Amino acid sequence: MLKTEAIDVQKLRADFPILKRKVHGKRLVYLDSAATAQKPQAVIDALVDYYSRYNSNVHRSVHTLGEEATEAYEEARAKAARFVGSSPKGLVFVRGTTEATNLVKFAWGEKNVKKGDVLVTTLMEHHSNIVPWQLLAKEKGATLKFAGLLPDGTIDMADFEKLLKESPRLVAFAHCSNVLGTINDVHAMCAKARASGATTLVDGAQSVPHMPVDVGAIGADFYAYSGHKMLGPTGIGALVAKKELLEDMDPFQGGGEMIREVFLDHATWNDVPYKFEAGTVNIADAIGLGAAIDYLNAIGMEKVREHEVRLLKYALETLSKAKGFHSYGPSDPQKRGGVVSFNLGDVHPHDLATILDEEGIAIRSGHHCAQPLMRWLNVAATSRASFHVYNSYDDVDALKAGLDKAGSIFRL
Amino acid sequence: MSSADIYRELILDYYRSPRNFGKLEKFDIDAHDTNPLCGDDIGMQIRVGVGRSIEEIKFSGKGCAISQASASMLTELAKGKPLEWVKQLSKEDIFKMLGDPDLGPSRVKCALLGMKVLKMGVYGYLGAHYEDPDDTP
Numbered sequence: 001m002l003k004t005e006a007i008d009v010q011k012l013r014a015d016f017p018i019l020k021r022k023v024h025g026k027r028l029v030y031l032d033s034a035a036t037a038q039k040p041q042a043v044i045d046a047l048v049d050y051y052s053r054y055n056s057n058v059h060r061s062v063h064t065l066g067e068e069a070t071e072a073y074e075e076a077r078a079k080a081a082r083f084v085g086s087s088p089k090g091l092v093f094v095r096g097t098t099e100a101t102n103l104v105k106f107a108w109g110e111k112n113v114k115k116g117d118v119l120v121t122t123l124m125e126h127h128s129n130i131v132p133w134q135l136l137a138k139e140k141g142a143t144l145k146f147a148g149l150l151p152d153g154t155i156d157m158a159d160f161e162k163l164l165k166e167s168p169r170l171v172a173f174a175h176c177s178n179v180l181g182t183i184n185d186v187h188a189m190c191a192k193a194r195a196s197g198a199t200t201l202v203d204g205a206q207s208v209p210h211m212p213v214d215v216g217a218i219g220a221d222f223y224a225y226s227g228h229k230m231l232g233p234t235g236i237g238a239l240v241a242k243k244e245l246l247e248d249m250d251p252f253q254g255g256g257e258m259i260r261e262v263f264l265d266h267a268t269w270n271d272v273p274y275k276f277e278a279g280t281v282n283i284a285d286a287i288g289l290g291a292a293i294d295y296l297n298a299i300g301m302e303k304v305r306e307h308e309v310r311l312l313k314y315a316l317e318t319l320s321k322a323k324g325f326h327s328y329g330p331s332d333p334q335k336r337g338g339v340v341s342f343n344l345g346d347v348h349p350h351d352l353a354t355i356l357d358e359e360g361i362a363i364r365s366g367h368h369c370a371q372p373l374m375r376w377l378n379v380a381a382t383s384r385a386s387f388h389v390y391n392s393y394d395d396v397d398a399l400k401a402g403l404d405k406a407g408s409i410f411r412l
Numbered sequence: 413m414s415s416a417d418i419y420r421e422l423i424l425d426y427y428r429s430p431r432n433f434g435k436l437e438k439f440d441i442d443a444h445d446t447n448p449l450c451g452d453d454i455g456m457q458i459r460v461g462v463g464r465s466i467e468e469i470k471f472s473g474k475g476c477a478i479s480q481a482s483a484s485m486l487t488e489l490a491k492g493k494p495l496e497w498v499k500q501l502s503k504e505d506i507f508k509m510l511g512d513p514d515l516g517p518s519r520v521k522c523a524l525l526g527m528k529v530l531k532m533g534v535y536g537y538l539g540a541h542y543e544d545p546d547d548t549p
Binding site: 346347348349350351354355357358365366367371374380381409410411 | 414415416418419424428449450451452453474475476477478516519522
């Protein structure tokens, strides 16, 4: 097949200093971006620039450094909001998607979920979109129900709609599965869930880094994403919601920054989104996220997506020729994100990852924080190769050679 | 050492045809543990014989070649030994048993899971508590 690139990967690789390093004497073939993506120099520079030139607390200090830091932090918020078609007042900075779902659990769930309520999620979720709802259901005497999957790894919409007939309080699901790669029809799912009276939460951890996302058009009440999977620093992410919904919620953590006035017996809350950002916020990493967004925008998210679709198509064709290769998820590259979860004969994913590591190839192996999905797939673990802008056909070829080597060692 | 050396014939043989795999009908010791990082899962059952020795031992579970082969080889090594022998067992003994493969820190846990379960079970039977010195916070 024709190996044409939607973006100039060879040129772009020079922006990622880590790609210069060797692993076991081999070129680093990084295929674990769904776990965390590598960072371009522009992001690293933004962090260094903040700490070396204008490090200061935000929203407090009236000196020059404080004002510069506040401006940069709020500019990062505006970028993070615009990137997903939202407004800055509706964007709360959090540590990542996990903190976002937990924030919703505490600040929205504790107030709005009652005994006997039904909460709905799906079988393909990451633990971060299951465990908070389990805890909430247990505390409140509510029931958590799971929409099933079809054999091709897509959500069983008939089952999903059946669960909506129970008038759930909350319906939470991933935009894109971190294991199967399945891109869910979130527009339709949100519309249906809202029609049933539910509040919706979409986990965008695997979608925002890889494709254009417009939260307003999707119609989600809550939408969460992580910075570190989209070339940004660790420890920063976003919870996006309508301003009115955030205003109606209780605080998440109490402390500095989130208050308006504090008395001995009570306190009043700051405006949103600050009401949810207690304590000194993660200033540097928010600014770093802003730099990552600039970098992705300069490439263009349409192109990022097109690049990954081509790579995915090539990967599914090439890797399927490896002896014992079996992949999971939808077969149509247009319907999935740039992740390939697979098994190779009876080679355990951890053994495979060790063999590939020796070739300089980094993949993820294990349960991918999705144990209910592993049980549904009837496997203990899978291997997973995942892509980002710096990956190309040569990485897929290296992986194929690595799989052949593993097959030979294990005598498949 | 290359991965071709780690996954020598011996390890693959024990992975594909594990010795002493299964459950005992009658047993005095029954221990089980998992490695939450990778989901490796090992259970061990022991029937204690005369002189407080390991009369019969079987393991069960699922996981990578290293964890399964290591557990299986350990059952062969342990069979017939006094329970006190288990207390002397060290991770160096396990590495030696496996042929001193060059394992990274995360894979070392796979190699040692069988020993951990064996020690948990035997220490418990002897009224002691086994604390894994390699457990990181």
